[in-house]
Amino acid sequence: MKRPHPRRYAAVALAVAAATAAFVPLSAEAGQQAGLVESVTDTLLAERGPVVAAQRGVAALAREAVVEPRRSVSEWSFGAATIPGDANDHAPDASLYVAHRVAGRWQVGVLGSETFVSLTRQAPTSVVSAEEKALFKQNRAAAGPGAAARSVETGLALPVNASSSVGWGGGPHANDGQGSLYSSLDFGGSGTQIRAAAAGKIYRACVDANSNQTALILIVHANGYTTGYYHLNQRSGFPADGTSVDLGYSLGTAGTNTVCGGSANGAHVHFTLRSGDRNNLAFESVIGKTIGGWTFHTNGSNYDGYATHGTSKVQDGGTLYNYGRYAGSGPYAGTVNSSNGANVRSGTNSASSTVMYTAPNGRALAISCKTTGSTVNNSNVWYRLTDTDYVAAALTSTAATIPNC
Known part of the structure; x- marks a missing residue:
């Protein structure tokens, strides 16, 4: 299926009705x-x-x-x-x-x-x-x-690097590109690193059982969702099915792989949301759901929609900042206010908590709540971000009244 918007990438199958296949050991x-x-x-x-x-x-x-x-x-x-x-x-x-x-x-x-x-x-x-x-x-x-x-908040991040921006060429659409159950989104371009949207166990489909490469990927999450990732470039050394992976685990790069049929006129990941309940017909609509801090909406047809974060609104074909996965109230808008940037950590102990990344001065933050920890610049207040990492309040600024965690 081809779409009229030149900046969108086709994420639906064009060819290959695979015959029934299976690998069974010769034993x-x-x-x-x-x-x-x-x-x-x-x-x-x-x-x-x-x-x-x-x-x-x-x-x-x-x-x-x-x-x-x-x-x-x-x-x-x-x-x-x-x-x-x-x-x-x-x-x-x-x-x-x-x-x-x-x-x-x-x-x-x-x-x-x-x-x-x-x-x-x-x-x-x-x-x-x-x-x-x-x-x-x-x-x-x-x-x-x-x-x-x-549930509006899925607890999922966008399937890309934390605290980075990504193009989304395909607005909310059905997995098959037609129909009204908009379960899918298209992200990235050539070279975009695609990552797990939340922790879970990873499984592959449409590959030979002896292969150790990327294919059509499913990640089953404890929160009731299963996320799907398609069109990725083949990556060798992929973990065995059933391996536990963390939020942000590298799945490969956006590509045009159609191992189970289909076409992709432009590198991207076809990202799908599924429910853990068969009564929901497996696929779950992304409309009204918040993923990576953005709530997704439709303009009434496949591939045509927009996303909102607070007062920000981005039409498909634009760029979204990955605020991470939601974990509490908010999100409340904040900004790094330190010339040297701010270390975003796994916890609130500046001596022992792992530095997840260093957010530069002026970087937008999505704050969930506040707690206490190590003293930084005479303050022991820390903000928990929506991806459950932490940043010292003394290194940030916000106009919001942040609730306690």
């Missing part, structure tokens, strides 16, 4: 996995198919999916499952699955469903780790039926 376990791909495909299409078909304007989807077992033992399997993009400007729809074969039949759960949570809880830890079991349960519970939709 005795391969026979035990018989019928797995077919069962995962059927379940994925049963749960996601009607929604995706409606987005694509067709009555039904072809029976195909990219199924990638990551860990399989005996009669259990866990991995990624994706409805690929097609030849009519539609993006891939990625998810995770867990499967258990009982009496010769596979029972399959897809990320976000109660079945998925139940099966991951029962799975051996060699297939789904104890940490993953807890995260998947927390992810769904934190979303709840419609709970995520009620």
Whole structure:
């Protein structure tokens, strides 16, 4: 799908309806996995198919999916499952699955469903780790039926470097570029470092199971959201699926990668917001949500919208400053007021808290609340920023009345 605005980047699929695929080790376990791909495909299409078909304007989807077992033992399997993009400007729809074969039949759960949570809880830890079991349960519970939709603040940063600015060429739009569920945003240009929008566990889709490179990425977060990242340049040495990553973890650089189908006429990341509750149809609207200090709005059509931060308003095609993830009241506007800049730290102890970065004089800050810590310039007051880092109040200025943390 092509858009008329010359500064926007296409983030939707143009080609490649991938055939059903899977990697299964050549071992005795391969026979035990018989019928797995077919069962995962059927379940994925049963749960996601009607929604995706409606987005694509067709009555039904072809029976195909990219199924990638990551860990399989005996009669259990866990991995990624994706409805690929097609030849009519539609993006891939990625998810995770867990499967258990009982009496010769596979029972399959897809990320976000109660079945998925139940099966991951029962799975051996060699297939789904104890940490993953807890995260998947927390992810769904934190979303709840419609709970995520009620929250304005997502607790997410923009998927780029902290305290930096990024172009956003694609305003709020549907994952497939059409329809009214605006779950996606396009950020960055060539060379832009793309980072995790919050801490979570990382998973890849649409890659061979033996690959150690970047692909279509999902990060499952404890706050009820799952974020998606597509079109990144391939990066070698990528961590194994299920690895815990922190806010700001490097995922790669913005690119035009269409490993699971699609086109991108300009380097960017196709960033998607998903709910941990299958009742929300997986994708979550970004409209009215605050990400990185910006609240996103639509002008009524795909790719056409704007973002607000306080009194600031930026139309898509402009540049957004990454204020980080929200963690409390506010945000309240502040400014670094020190000729030498201000060290932004992980805590309020100037002797032991890690310096996250040095904000230069005049740098805008997004303040959440105030607390106390080491004395700096005769003041022991510190501001907690919306990304949960801290800065000494003596090195900043603000016209706002900042509440206590």
